Amino acid sequence: MDSHKQDWKSNAINTLIYYAKLLYQTRKSFFAAYIITIIFNGVLPVINVILEKELVESVIDKSIKTFSLYTVIIVAINLFSMIIINRLSNVMNSVYELVQNDFQIKISDKITKLNLETIESGEFHDQLEKAKTGISWYSGGIVGITNNVSLFISSIITICGTLTIIVKFSISVVFFIILTSILNIVVTALAQKRDANFRKRLVTVNRKLGYFLNIFTDRKITKEVRLYKADELIEEKVNNFLDTEWKEERKRTTYGNKIRVLIDVINYANQTFLYLFFAWKTIRKAITISSFTIYLNAGITFYNGIINVTTQYIEIEKNSSFLKEYMTFMQLPERNKQIKYTNILPHKIKTIEFKNVSFRYSNSEKFALENVSVKINVGEKISLIGPNGAGKTTFIKLLCGLYEPTFGEILIDGVPLSQYDEMEYLKKISAVFQDYKDFAFTIAENIAVDNVDIEKLYSVLDAVELSAKIRALSKMENTNFSKEFDESGVEFSGGEKQRIAIARALYKDAEFIILDEPTASLDPLAEQQIFQLFKKIIDNRTAIFISHRMSSCLLCDRVILFENGKIAASGKHSSMLNNELYSKMWEAQSKYYV
């Protein structure tokens, strides 16, 4: 228990330091503004208590002059501090705005630096959600915690100020206030513990709630829901979920109600006591009416100060546990390990060799690829085939350096790939993935990214037989792809999108080009075009083609057949026909066309 507490403290302090650094780096003047604000917030209530006493005194003394003077002073001091605080909070807000905004950019930047395997893992989605929730307004985020710290410190100042006022009058009253506030704190802390358990569930519950509440309005599913009349099923599922969560929520609220009532009673008991105590003293002529107000106010402010300090302390604990999720996310290990690369990649790669390569996904027991050895020579055309789930796509991801082998090595001209700069290696490889994506930027940017050479652009567009279509558009290659960004953008058909993806891969000028199932949903003519493109364009490059269309094997010099994560056979189509599985697969498709 103790070590746990200790743990938390160092955690919270680390978190606070991390974000304080972030704020300081964003704008150096932030902390000047921050500290001045804290001082103002701490001292002002004390000054007000003192000045109000003078005010009441002057009313009792019937001195209009003193009364006016103090009124002016109170109003002036408050106005002055308001103006200063407004200025400072403007300064701080612009820092917050920047930091808050850039969190999302930083998260996105981080994602692009992570391993593909990390991103594809089941936990990643949760980690990302937690990090995002951690910095959102919803959990307070960085604005919340800086406010918490600020209130925490200014409350301490207020406590000290009011304490000096009361302590002069009576120590016993101070003890009483401290006692009741401890009572309050104990109850609050008790409730907090229970609330912490609930908060842990919050991210998951919200995710589930989001799924169930949006399931009806997911446009993708509506056809199925209608034709299969799934509304009854969905409604039952949603209602079941809501019922369970509703019961939890009611339990939580009922408990919260009890706590809240208890705290209210304690607060008012304290206030009542203070009233009675000071009234008694006034009646006994121990203090004047004006002192009655000041002591009463000081007593209440003192009590509230103590409560504030505790609440803020709890809030800091809570919010820092949220913010920690972002920190944890940002500390996930990155892909590029920043070591000095011992080797410089050869200008022209001659071979890529898989040597006893095995690969297993981190949360899986089964190997997705097992003991794969194969050598790819420059200029070869290779067809990868095999049943669904045989390891073809995993092989490609390893080849692209997106995954690292669990066992074995990938050798580039005999040197392990891990000794090269991965970004340099990626320049040599180009791929159209099965689930390739296009971007709502211009056509030129979709193909050439930020390195647009018009002549080359149109030569690849020629190659994929799209240049006529693009030239006919009013903004040509600067036309926006899809209408997402720009009303004048153009929507392309599935086949055209596929060809643009291929154009992108061609434009890259890589030595190795990989096409993963580029024709699955294409009609026969479009498929034929892609096949011809493949032959025509890729003439002098090394190419790897994955397809369930067995006919693609005829396009290639070599066929590699995958089965259950292993290479079952490899060779020319004609010799592969001797392989039982291969010939079965070939026969299965080709027989219909004979």
Next chain:
Amino acid sequence: MLKKTASSIYYIFKTILKHDKLLLIIILVNNLFVMLSILSPIIFPQYIIDSLVNNEDFQTTSKYIFIFSITAISSSCISYLLKSSIYLRSMTMRFRMIIEYGKKYISMDYENFENPEILDLADRGSRATQNNASGFEGIVHKFANFGGNILTAVTLFSILSFLSPIIIIAIVILLIVNSFIERKLNKYEKRTMDELVNVERKYNYILKFLNDVGYYKDVIMFNMKDMIFKKIFFLRNIKLSSAKSIQNRHEISNNIISLLSSIQKLIVYLWIGNIAIKGQITIGQYTMYVASVASFYNTIKSIISDFLYIVLQGESIEDYRKYVKLATTSDDANCVELTDNVETIKMENVYFRYIGQNDYALKDINLLIKKKEKIAIVGLNGAGKTTFIKLLTKLYEPTNGTIYFNGIDSKKINKGSLYDAFSVVFQESNLFAFTVAENISMVPLKNTNVKEISSVLEKVGLKDVINNLPKKIEHPVLKIIDENGINFSGGEIQKLSLARALYKNGQIMILDEPTASYDALSEERIYRQFNDLTQDKTVIYISHRLASTRFCDRILVFEDGRIVEEGSHDDLLLKNGRYAELFHTQAQQYREEDHK
């Protein structure tokens, strides 16, 4: 504007009355306690102070103190309990509204999804139930205080009017100036944000895809990061500079308001202090009036802002109301149920055009499909095949022409009964985060025929995969609800979708490219079983694999929205037209000599 607000308030109260009368009572009672909890610390302390000033005995003073405490404690506690009950009850009602909204979404005319106006209305209406701080719940929470605030304001007004109208005038002037400044500020803010809409959209688009695992590979492979981040920083800077200019205006207006309220305070306090010193009011009254002034100002301010809030949020309620009132299905009263077996489906001069499009997606379709016929549909991407399926299944109604089932105009047939006749495997199928069995039966587990599930799983070749799952057919699908849920591959999803169609056992089976992601052997397996799987069924099969079309009695070739050829595989090859061309193109890929 106000009419809209009134109508939305009426709708809210009607909804509450319909589902939860107690909530209405709780809201009403809470308003009284809100008033009490604001007024008691203003009114009671004066008696305490006055009794002290008048040197009354401790008993009298403590009596006042106890009355004050008990009122304060009880009103605070009761109001808290009531509010927490309002929170729970209004949340329940919001969820109920979300479900109602969702049910409307899946029951309204499917064609509405092509109608941007209705989509827009649906979008705006969904804001009514977005979270518990806006829309319906937001307004309910405001109503929990609104009446109490008005009562408080009236009470304080009468207290202060005893004192002097000048004070009330000073407060009112400040309020007017204050709202004027805030209105200007809000307008400026709204204008700035409106200008920013495009920037926000682009910014969010980029963030969304950067957080989408699917985009990662392309971003890395094509080194797109620099370009993308240049764009996002450019957009960010525009966003930040707008935010900054709004901030600056906020500072100025805050300062003006602070200055004015200081002047007001000065006038009011000096006035009250002055008459207190003159002895016209007691010290106790002095404190009460000072407190009343501040409270009156704050109460009126929150009444104004709550009112504006209700007006603003009421718009989403209005949209919600309109959306929920949309026609559910175009079934009219004299629709008949399709009870008999479907002997014939006939299309007569059927045309279809999407809303907002000039060209017809389908033109002049004439067709007769008989029971148990196996029809293949072939054509290039975008030839109108999928639209044809949507018309056939009555997801869309023809723009012109008629579709007959057993000679009955499909417009006269009850949609639900027609849906029962179809088992459809869509090109892109979707799974739900329910159990495997439920994803196939599409009814709750308790109503699912487990035997039938195993049988269809066996037929589609997924039996082993499912039996290897820890909970077998009761295993959860997707990881979103259950961490142990299973994510299926593309080919497996297609197989599950076929299982779903088989389980439903509709008389008419529609298969839209059901094997696109299958490997060669799984595809062949399905082909071999084709006749078995579709026995006694009318089948419509869309495929780019011309190998599969030969199981069918008749092939329809679509081109540019028309049926251009029709006949059996052999007929069409003999005809040597479009179909033959497509077939030979594909066949030639399997001939080695053509690749030399």
